[in-house]
Amino acid sequence: xxxxxxxxxxxxxxxxxxxxxxPLLVAGFGVLALLSPLGAAEQPLMRVGALLITAGALxxxxxxxxxxxxxxxxxxxxxxxxxxxxxxxxxxPFMAGGALVLxxxxxxxxxxxxxLAAALRQPERRERLLALLGGLADLAAAAxxxxxxRISATWLVTVAAALRVFGSAWSMAVxxxxxxxxxxxxxxxxxxxxxxxxxxxxxxxxxxEENSRAPSDRRxxxxxxxxxxxxxxxxxxxxxxxxxxxxxxxALLGDMLLAIxxxxxxxxxxxxxxxxxxxxxERWVWQWYLPVxxxxxxxxxxxxxxxxxxxLRIAVRLRQARYSIPSALMRSLAMGLxxxxxxxxxxxxxxxxxxxxxENWASGIWNSWAEARTDKWxxxxxxxxxxxxxxxxxxxxxxxxxxxxxxxxxxxxxxxEGDASQHALRDQLLAVxxxxxxxxxxxxxxxxxxxxxxxxxxxxxxxxxxxVKKPVYAIPGNHDxxxxxxxxxxxFLEADAARATMxxxxxxxxxxxSTTSSRIDGLISEAARLRLxxxxxxxxxxxxxxxxxxxxxxxxxxxxxxxxxxxxAERAWLxxxxxxxxxxxxxxxxxxxxxxxxxxxxxxxxxxxxxxxLLIGHGVSVVMAxxxxxxxYYFDPPPPGRPGVHYFVNGGGGAYMSFGxxxxxxxxxxxxxxxxxxxxAAVAAxxxxxxxxxxxxxxxxxxxxGAWPFSxxxxxxxxxxxxxxxxxxxxxVRVEPSEGRVxxxxxxxxxRLRWKDLAQSPGVRPAGVGDHDPVEWLxxxx
Numbered sequence: 001x002x003x004x005x006x007x008x009x010x011x012x013x014x015x016x017x018x019x020x021x022x023p024l025l026v027a028g029f030g031v032l033a034l035l036s037p038l039g040a041a042e043q044p045l046m047r048v049g050a051l052l053i054t055a056g057a058l059x060x061x062x063x064x065x066x067x068x069x070x071x072x073x074x075x076x077x078x079x080x081x082x083x084x085x086x087x088x089x090x091x092x093p094f095m096a097g098g099a100l101v102l103x104x105x106x107x108x109x110x111x112x113x114x115x116l117a118a119a120l121r122q123p124e125r126r127e128r129l130l131a132l133l134g135g136l137a138d139l140a141a142a143a144x145x146x147x148x149x150r151i152s153a154t155w156l157v158t159v160a161a162a163l164r165v166f167g168s169a170w171s172m173a174v175x176x177x178x179x180x181x182x183x184x185x186x187x188x189x190x191x192x193x194x195x196x197x198x199x200x201x202x203x204x205x206x207x208x209e210e211n212s213r214a215p216s217d218r219r220x221x222x223x224x225x226x227x228x229x230x231x232x233x234x235x236x237x238x239x240x241x242x243x244x245x246x247x248x249x250x251a252l253l254g255d256m257l258l259a260i261x262x263x264x265x266x267x268x269x270x271x272x273x274x275x276x277x278x279x280x281x282e283r284w285v286w287q288w289y290l291p292v293x294x295x296x297x298x299x300x301x302x303x304x305x306x307x308x309x310x311x312l313r314i315a316v317r318l319r320q321a322r323y324s325i326p327s328a329l330m331r332s333l334a335m336g337l338x339x340x341x342x343x344x345x346x347x348x349x350x351x352x353x354x355x356x357x358x359e360n361w362a363s364g365i366w367n368s369w370a371e372a373r374t375d376k377w378x379x380x381x382x383x384x385x386x387x388x389x390x391x392x393x394x395x396x397x398x399x400x401x402x403x404x405x406x407x408x409x410x411x412x413x414x415x416x417e418g419d420a421s422q423h424a425l426r427d428q429l430l431a432v433x434x435x436x437x438x439x440x441x442x443x444x445x446x447x448x449x450x451x452x453x454x455x456x457x458x459x460x461x462x463x464x465x466x467x468v469k470k471p472v473y474a475i476p477g478n479h480d481x482x483x484x485x486x487x488x489x490x491x492f493l494e495a496d497a498a499r500a501t502m503x504x505x506x507x508x509x510x511x512x513x514s515t516t517s518s519r520i521d522g523l524i525s526e527a528a529r530l531r532l533x534x535x536x537x538x539x540x541x542x543x544x545x546x547x548x549x550x551x552x553x554x555x556x557x558x559x560x561x562x563x564x565x566x567x568x569a570e571r572a573w574l575x576x577x578x579x580x581x582x583x584x585x586x587x588x589x590x591x592x593x594x595x596x597x598x599x600x601x602x603x604x605x606x607x608x609x610x611x612x613x614l615l616i617g618h619g620v621s622v623v624m625a626x627x628x629x630x631x632x633y634y635f636d637p638p639p640p641g642r643p644g645v646h647y648f649v650n651g652g653g654g655a656y657m658s659f660g661x662x663x664x665x666x667x668x669x670x671x672x673x674x675x676x677x678x679x680x681a682a683v684a685a686x687x688x689x690x691x692x693x694x695x696x697x698x699x700x701x702x703x704x705x706g707a708w709p710f711s712x713x714x715x716x717x718x719x720x721x722x723x724x725x726x727x728x729x730x731x732x733v734r735v736e737p738s739e740g741r742v743x744x745x746x747x748x749x750x751x752r753l754r755w756k757d758l759a760q761s762p763g764v765r766p767a768g769v770g771d772h773d774p775v776e777w778l779x780x781x782x
Contacts, residue, residue, distance in 0.1 A: 022062055023173035029055045030165035037154050045154060047368065048161045049090025053261075056082030059168045060264045061328050064321070065177035074118055074131070078171070080265055081111045082164060089161060091710065103709060104160060105142045112138030130174070137167060196290055202305075206313050210320065221334050228255055228341060236359055237455050247362035247451065254358030255344060259336025260329065267335055268318070275315075282311055363450045366482035367562060374481055375567035377505045378544065378559065381489075382569035384504035385497050385542045393580065396543045396573055400440040400471045403550040406738050410441040411589060412653035412730035413626025414477065416448035418460035422654030424726040424749045430467045432732050432747060440470050442557060444650055445591045445626025446477030447488060454487035454523055461491070462534040464654070471537045476544050477591050477626060478562040485544060486515065490523040491531075497542040498524055545570060547577040552737045552781060554581030556620075560591040564601075564608040578618040585742055585781040586620045587733070593625035593649045595634040597658075597713065598666040598674065619643055621779055622742065624731070626651040629658040630678070631729045631746055631753075633764070633777070634671040646779055647671075648744070652729040656720045659683050660713020664706050665759065672761070677746070678727035679759035690721045729753065737781060744777040 029051045036044040036051075056079045063075020085107050115135030122128040141160055232248035289304050297305075321328040344358055386395055410432055415422060433441060448456045465472065473492065480488045484505055489498045499520055506515045531538055548555040556577050559570065566574065578586070594602055594612050602609035615623060621643060632649035651658070661676050662683040684703065691699050698718045701707055707715035726749045734743040746753045756771035766778075 022058060023169045026055050026058055026165060026172060027169035030162045030169060033158060033162040033165055037158050045157055046090050046364070048158050049086045049088070052086030052089055052161050052165065053083050054086075054257075055165045055168050056080070056084075056086055057257075057261060057264065059172060062172045062175075062177070064264075064268075064328070065324075066175050070118060070122070071175060074114070075171070075175070076269065077114055078111060078168065081107050082168060083261065083265060085161065085164065089157060091714070101146070101156065104157065105146050108138045108142035108160070108164075112136070112142060130171075134167065134171070137163075198290060199286065202309060203312055203316070206309065207316050210313070210316055217334065218330060221330060221337070224337050225252065225256070225333070228252055228337070232359060236362075246365070247359075250362040250365050251359040254361045255337065255340045256333060258343060258358065259340040260332040261336075262339050263332035263336040264328075268321075268332075271314075272318070275311075282308070360450060363479070363482060366451055367478065370481045370484065371478075371562040373484075373509070374561040374563070375565060376508050377484060378561065379567040379569045380504040380508040381485075381501035382543060382567075382573065384500040386569075394547055394573065394577060396541070396546050396577075398440075398471075398473055398540050398546045398548055400540075400548070402437075402439045403548075403553075406437060406734070406736045407550075408435065408438045408732055408734040410438060410730060410732055411444055411624055411650055412441065413444035414446040414629050414651040415443055415464065415654040416446060416456070416460040416479075417655045418449070418456065418464070420722050421656060421726060421728060422460070422464050424724070425654060425728040425730065426464055428747050428749060428751060429465075429730060432730075433468045433470055435732075437734075438470055438732070441468060441472045442555075442589060443472065443474035443653070444557075444589050444624060445475065446479045446651075446655065447474055447491075449479050449655065451482040452476070452480040452485070452487055453483050454490065454526060457487055457491060457527075458530055462530045462536060465536045466534045468536050471540055473541060473546060473557065474538075475546075475557045475559045475589060475591055476561075481562055484513075484515070486520075486523055487527075488544065490527040492538050493541050493543070494539055495524050495528070498527075498539075501543070545573070547573075547580070549580055549584075550735070552584050553735045553742070554584045554586045555589065556581065556586065557589040558591070558611075560608070560611070564592045564605050564611075566607070566611065574614070578614075578620075581618070585735075585779075586618065587622040587624065587742070588615050588620050590623065590625040592627045593632070593647070593651075594623060595647050595670050596628040596632060596649055597661045597664075598669040600670040616642075616645055619782075620645060621782075622646045622648070622744070624648040624650050626653075628661070629655045630661050630676060630727070631758075632661060632677075633673075633675040634669075635673040635764075636671045637673075643782070646744075646777060648731070649676075650729070650731050652677075652727065654728060656717075656722075657683075657727050658713060659687075659716035659719065660711055662759070663702060663716055664712035669761070673764050675758045675760035675764050677729060677748070677753060677758045679757065682725070682727065682757070686721065686725055687719045690723065691719060695719070725749075740781050742779045742781060744779070746775050 033048045033051045036047045058079075059082060060076055060079035063079055064072055066072050066075055085104060088103050088107075112135045115131045115138060119128045119131035119135060122131055141163060144160070229248060229252045232251040233245070236248050236251065238245050238247060285304050285308060289301060289308065292301060317331060321331040340358075410429070412429065432438060448460045474488070476485055476488050486502055486505075489501050493501065502515060502520045502523070503517075506513050527539070544559040546557050548557075554577075556574065558566070558574060560566070590611075592601070592608070594600070594608075602612055612623075623645060625648070628649050629651045630649060631652050634647040635644060638644040657678070662678055662680045665676070665680070687699055695718060698715060702712050702715050702719075706712050729746055729748050732745045732747065734745065736743065748757065752774040754772050755765050755769060755775055758775060
């Protein structure tokens with residue numbers, strides 16, 4: 001439809017809409033939402049949710065400019081519903097079962113009913129038709145969601161969200177809006193005093209004052225923004241590169257978004273509601289004030305004039321914000337930034353929250369950036385260190401000393417929190433690492449939080465591991481990949497391999513990166529300096545994965561990146577490593593577990609499921625992984641002629657605990673035999689003892705309703721108390737060819753775990769073993 005034909009839809013005297021930048025921008029969000037599941041995103045719905053929230057906020061900003069009160073109300077209601085939809089969608093990984101589809105259906109239903117009610121009240125044919133079409137579209141979307149809820153939730157929610165965004169863009173494109181020049185005029189018109197010279201004079205004077213003070217207001221807002229940016233830089237300690245400043249920049253943008261949402265969704269609607277409810281009083285005061293001559297007014301009239309002037313001033317500011325999006329943004333920031341700063345400062349009081357701590361939002365940005373690139377980066381790294389492969393059966397083999405005969409090693413996962421939860425385990429880790437027959441240590445995921453930066457390695461890796469004298473190897477977790485794995489490579493790879501892999505990664509990105517040769521040299525030099533200072537042996541690998549081949553035992557440590565997938569080069573290495581392990585007892589360590597929280601994690605991941613079958617097909621006996629922050633065990637009796645596989649989650653090495661496992665274990669777990677630590681009673685006792693009165697409702701909601709519609713795991717972050725008792729853990733693996741067995745011994749902060757510490761299914765504990773006996777899993781060597 002041409003712009004001229006759209007103009008003809010509106011009666012004379014009203015500003016016709018144009019298909020301008022804002023509606024086109026929102027329509028672009030709809031296209032991006034549709035494309036989200038096509039990438040390599042692990043959680044594409046989080047991207048869709050972010051787009052919905054942004055589109056809803058823009059719909060509100062556009063809607064308050066519309067020229068009829070009913071249209072403004074519809075736009076605000078629609079925008080708020082869109083924002084709430086986005087909040088639900090962005091929380092999809094943390095929601096229970098079909099709760100997301102159900103709540104989205106209800107949201108569409110509510111909005112549809114609102115549109116139909118507006119259509120019945122609308123006297124104009126065109127407005128009635130638009131409202132009717134909007135209502136029918138919402139009801140159709142609700143019916144479609146409910147009817148097809150068993151189809152892939154990702155695509156179902158994505159299409160519904162995209163249609164919602166397109167509908168918002170269309171509404172913005174065809175709705176007439178006021179002009180900025182109308183702002184002060186409409187105020188006195190609404191009060192019925194537009195023809196009174198004194199009222200018009202006061203209005204014009206206030207409007208002129210507001211225009212003159214606008215530059216100073218903008219400077220004050222910009223100053224507040226600059227202060228917040230400086231605070232984020234100081235707290236996040238970027239590494240000085242341009243990309244290093246992105247993290248505090250993202251945190252600042254998060255603060256600004258929270259400020260705008262707080263202003264347009266809460267403050268302004270509440271204030272407008274109060275103003276509307278007291279409009280009769282304002283009219284009455286004007287009617288009492290204006291007829292009195294200037295020389296006849298006493299102190300009461302001066303007080304009334306001051307109150308009326310204040311009401312006009314606030315009204316002018318709100319109307320200017322209504323009719324100008326730049327003005328709306330500045331006003332929203334001015335009102336909301338102090339509140340956003342308070343929220344950011346108080347988040348630790350509520351518990352760890354990835355949803356409201358804007359400094360953690362940068363991790364989400366890095367995740368989105370890295371998850372689509374990880375496979376390409378890793379493949380380039382592999383090719384960079386394999387030209388000399390002819391000199392060795394595998395350039396990715398590690399050879400710690402003392403692997404003949406019986407030996408032991410440690411596996412610890414998700415270590416790098418750098419706080420009391422990590423240090424509480426340190427004495428036990430050092431004591432076990434000091435055993436004579438312990439030959440090496442493996443970190444099985446997430447060496448450093450939150451973004452794998454070299455700035456965090458001293459406090460979160462080198463210091464906690466000071467005193468470990470055995471070689472330390474590692475495979476990266478998703479957080480380690482957020483800085484393109486640079487700090488990990490500098491720390492755990494041989495210097496020449498670290499340099500080659502980082503250079504290869506830069507070439508894979510067409511050198512559009514801040515990773516210059518001098519930066520690479522600086523990272524390698526810093527890792528060497530810290531290695532010398534803390535005397536923790538690292539730097540033995542040639543890639544982010546490795547293998548270890550002993551006479552009767554093989555260990556393959558597999559990097560599953562961010563999206564639980566292997567690139568072709570790593571897959572080729574794994575195939576050959578498993579062939580070299582043929583006939584040996586084989587153990588695999590992965591970055592992500594096949595089972596976690598009582599559920600099979602391979603159902604929606606074809607590549608991850610294929611990896612599981614590959615390991616089973618090659619006779620792998622033990623699979624251990626990090627990523628989920630606790631200790632879990634799974635075993636299914638094998639079919640005839642096939643060896644059984646013991647699956648372990650080993651991610652309790654220092655990060656905050658995944659209490660969702662203990663609080664919401666499913667009635668029927670994914671395998672017949674299972675166990676987990678900590679158990680429900682221990683977790684509940686800690687929460688009961690530590691939860692203040694103002695958090696009690698969240699605890700009751702989690703305890704009695706499983707946090708529905710969210711997951712207990714998500715809400716349990718509120719109870720992340722970084723004080724004793726701690727439930728962190730790690731494993732000692734004892735390879736004993738002399739006895740024909742491999743023993744897996746779990747440790748907690750007070751030493752060996754006891755069977756009484758674990759929740760467990762019948763049959764997991766060996767016969768004749770008591771509650772106070774140490775836990776161990778014994779797996780025969782073939």
